[in-house]
Amino acid sequence: MSALAHIGAGQGAPAGPDTAKRGSWMPYLLLLPGMLWLIVFFVVPLVQLFTVSLQSKFPGYPGYYYRDLNFKNYWSALTEFAPHFGRSLLFAGLATFFAFCLAYPLAYAMAFKAGRWRGLMMICIIAPFFTSFILRTIAWRQILADEGPVAKTLNFLHVLPGGHITETWMAVVAGLTYNFLPFMVLPIYASLERADPRIIEAGGDLYANGFTTFRTVTLPMSMPGVLAGTLLTFIPAAGDYVNAELLGSDRSTKMVGNVIESQFFKVPGGYPTAAALSFTLMALILALVFVYVRKFGTEELL
Amino acid sequence: MSAATQGTAYRPSTGRRIQAWFANRFALIVAVFVLLYLFVPVAYTFVFSFNNYRKSNITWNPEGSPTLKHWQNPCGAPGVCDSLVKSLEIGAIATLAATVLGTLLAFALVRYKFVGRGTGNLLTFIPMATPEIVLGASLLTIFVQGFSNVGLRLGFWTIVIAHIMFCISFVVVTVKARLQSLDPRLEEAAQDLYAGPGSTFWKVTFPLVLPGIVGAAMLAFSLSFDDFIITNFVSGSETTFPKFVYVSYLRGIPAQANVIGFSMFVIAVLLVVLGQMIGNARKPK
Numbered sequence: 204m205s206a207l208a209h210i211g212a213g214q215g216a217p218a219g220p221d222t223a224k225r226g227s228w229m230p231y232l233l234l235l236p237g238m239l240w241l242i243v244f245f246v247v248p249l250v251q252l253f254t255v256s257l258q259s260k261f262p263g264y265p266g267y268y269y270r271d272l273n274f275k276n277y278w279s280a281l282t283e284f285a286p287h288f289g290r291s292l293l294f295a296g297l298a299t300f301f302a303f304c305l306a307y308p309l310a311y312a313m314a315f316k317a318g319r320w321r322g323l324m325m326i327c328i329i330a331p332f333f334t335s336f337i338l339r340t341i342a343w344r345q346i347l348a349d350e351g352p353v354a355k356t357l358n359f360l361h362v363l364p365g366g367h368i369t370e371t372w373m374a375v376v377a378g379l380t381y382n383f384l385p386f387m388v389l390p391i392y393a394s395l396e397r398a399d400p401r402i403i404e405a406g407g408d409l410y411a412n413g414f415t416t417f418r419t420v421t422l423p424m425s426m427p428g429v430l431a432g433t434l435l436t437f438i439p440a441a442g443d444y445v446n447a448e449l450l451g452s453d454r455s456t457k458m459v460g461n462v463i464e465s466q467f468f469k470v471p472g473g474y475p476t477a478a479a480l481s482f483t484l485m486a487l488i489l490a491l492v493f494v495y496v497r498k499f500g501t502e503e504l505l
Numbered sequence: 506m507s508a509a510t511q512g513t514a515y516r517p518s519t520g521r522r523i524q525a526w527f528a529n530r531f532a533l534i535v536a537v538f539v540l541l542y543l544f545v546p547v548a549y550t551f552v553f554s555f556n557n558y559r560k561s562n563i564t565w566n567p568e569g570s571p572t573l574k575h576w577q578n579p580c581g582a583p584g585v586c587d588s589l590v591k592s593l594e595i596g597a598i599a600t601l602a603a604t605v606l607g608t609l610l611a612f613a614l615v616r617y618k619f620v621g622r623g624t625g626n627l628l629t630f631i632p633m634a635t636p637e638i639v640l641g642a643s644l645l646t647i648f649v650q651g652f653s654n655v656g657l658r659l660g661f662w663t664i665v666i667a668h669i670m671f672c673i674s675f676v677v678v679t680v681k682a683r684l685q686s687l688d689p690r691l692e693e694a695a696q697d698l699y700a701g702p703g704s705t706f707w708k709v710t711f712p713l714v715l716p717g718i719v720g721a722a723m724l725a726f727s728l729s730f731d732d733f734i735i736t737n738f739v740s741g742s743e744t745t746f747p748k749f750v751y752v753s754y755l756r757g758i759p760a761q762a763n764v765i766g767f768s769m770f771v772i773a774v775l776l777v778v779l780g781q782m783i784g785n786a787r788k789p790k
Contacts, residue, residue, distance in 0.1 A: 230617035234625060237606035237673055244670040245632050247651075248643035255646050305539045312536035326777050327540045332727050333773040334547050334766040337750045341758065342546035342553075345563060384543065412520030434634065442636025445733060449754070460638045460734075467642060467738070478646065481639045492634050 249485075256478035268475060280479040284462050291459040291484070294372065294447075295440035298379035299387075302436050303429070305380070306387035310428075311421075313388075314395035325392075328385050340378055340449050347374050347450070370452040378446035386435035394428025395421075430495065438488055459484055547770060554763035561757025575760040579768070582759030588749035589765055595661070595745060596729040599668035604722045606669070607676025608714075614677070615684040633674040640671060641738030648739060659741025667739045668732065672725040679724060683717025716784075727773075 256276055258268035281288070313324050331339065347353050347368040357363035368374050402424070406416035422429075444460030451457065463480050466473030555571035556562055580586035614625055632640065644667050648659055657663065691713065695705040733747040740748060750762050 227617070227619075230613040230619045230622075233609040233613035233617075237610040237677075238625065238628065240606055240670060241628055241632065241673060244644065244647075244666055245640070246628070248647035249639075251647045251651060252639075252643035255650075305535070305542070308532040308535035309539045312532040316533045317536075322781055324536070324540065326774055327543065329727070330770055330774045330777070331543050331547050332731055333769040334550055335733075335747045335750055335769075336731050337733055337747045337754075338550055338758075338762060338766045339546035341750070341754060342549040345553075346545065346549055350564075381542070381546075384539075407521070412518055412523075414520060414523070438634055438636055442638040443734070444638065445751070460636075463638050463642060464737075467645065474646070477642060481642045485635055485639045488636060489631070489634060 252478050253482060255474055256482050258475045260472060260475075268472075273475070276475045276479040277483065280476045281483060283476075284459065284480060287457055287459045287462050288480075288483075290372075290456065291441045292487075294376050294379060294458060295437050295443075297376045298383065298440045299433055299437045301376070301380040302384045302387040303433065306384060306391055306432065307429075310388050310391035310395055310425075313392050314398070315400060328388055332385070336382055337445065337449075340382065340446060343374070343378055343381065344369055344450055347377070369450055370456075372451070372456050374450035375447050375456050375458075378450045379440045379443060382443075382446065383436040383440050386439070387432040390431035390435065391425055391428040394425045394431075398424040434492060434495065437491075441488060442484060547767070550763045551767045554760050554767055556760055558760065562760050562763070563757070575764050579761050579764045582761040584744065584749060585746075585759060585761045585765065588744045588746045591661070591744065592730055592746040595664050595668060596726050598665050599672055599729045600722050600726040602665075602669045603672035603676050603725045604718060607673045607721060607725075608680050608718055610673070611677045611680035611684060615681055629674050629677045632671055633678070637671070637732075637734040638738075640667070641735040644670075644735070645738045659739060660743045663739045663741070664736055664743060664745065667735050668729040671732075671735060672728055675724050675728060676721040679721035680714065680717050683714050683720075687713055719780075730769075 254270065255268075257270075257272050257274065258276075259271040259273045261267035261269055309324075309328075313321055317324055345351060349355075349367055349369070354363065354366075354368050357368075358366055365371065368377075398421070403416060403420055406420040441458075442460050444458060444464050447456050447458045447461050459480055463477045463484075466477035466480070470476075553562055553565070554575055555573070557566050557568065557572040557574070558564070559566060575581070610625070610629055613619075614622060614629070644663070645659075648657065648663050687710070692705055692709055695709045700708065731747060732745075733751060736745050736748055737751070744752070746762075746765070750758055750766075753759065753762070
């Protein structure tokens, strides 16, 4: 079972007795095409990326490399682009936090308060996806621009430090929060919807006050969803470069994704650096996933 | 709070009253605001599709706006409809392939115990936990350095290949969840009624899993249709709709992109509402 299974699991009783069968060639036949696809187009490319991350430059021939075990690539990439790495983790962390704050009440309201409006709310959450996320991010740029309504109001009230929203970290974090919010809402909703409201009522019957009931009953019951939602928000946010590109500035808000993108496409001979950065990002995130899942004690990851 | 103070025998504690308030109103109020927030840029996109702009569609031009000219000629900007058609084609092929491959994987992983099941689960999960930029970067390296030797050039089919790859995981997860929530007694009942394994599968199991498969397909299509990061890495000179918008951003996005973006949103909502209505109509009363 995957911790992320909650995203698609709208309805569902807890799994019944294990109905898995043993000892036949059937599962391998079913697995073969999909696994083959994942091996050829996921595992093999990653191995290739890893070898690229260890290549050395051909002296005198910019843009040419030879196969090597040059671990210095990692060191130089990480020291040169440490601020970008830090920003990626910080911005993604902030966006995940804000998304959680917005998503939990929404998921809670959908699960327990919405009644027959539930379906409509679900559509409202998913439908904006179909207006391309690039279009929506650019729309945010205009809305948050200096001459737009938000910045004007805040400046009128003298509460906006620096006087700008776009071209600052605030716009980037806002964009990340906005774009990945549905990935936080859906898993939390799925796990809250599965929770039996009678158990929550029982908390009240046993003289727990509202906050205690929430903290000791409701929140733990929705923990698998919170876990899945946090990962589904943090992972794409940490690797994103579109929000930083469209909402941020050229100097102080670039994230690691921007570096990887520009090393690949704009810097001649940047492949090894880009590959080393990609690999570090992936290793970091996978480590985080496993630590996170261990810490919260859910064995549902696999 | 007169209702809380009128009784002398039982007076809820402050905490309980806060809970009642929180539970009854707070979550719902926040929810409405969050939903409105989700729609702000969609509304912006919609409004600016009526803008009679001169150079770039950034500021509202009161002269001659609102205008219907962009709606009357949605393909008027060069390349915009070509990119839309490409996105729809890629989405359709990738959805079909990923749904078939992912459903087979999900059945194998849920319904059978076999050597390598753990590895199988891991391999289907990790692509989902990998940032898109890493998937894009690794695919670009292999396409450029490896597969170009066998004649595979960056373009339409490399996008399709990449989309199938990242959609499979989401299909597996969705179908698995549905399979795991099935009541095994239904299949046992079918077998008790002398249905063979084939007819049990096609008459009982498959119809029960079908909503999960349809949901997975819809998820796959929306992920493929809206993908930019991976597409940008593996597309070469091919242009999908998100890439068209991103590339034309510097020159100014034509309002036709707003028309198409908003129309896709409306079409998606209508399809989902229609689907729910059909689903409700087919439910036994």
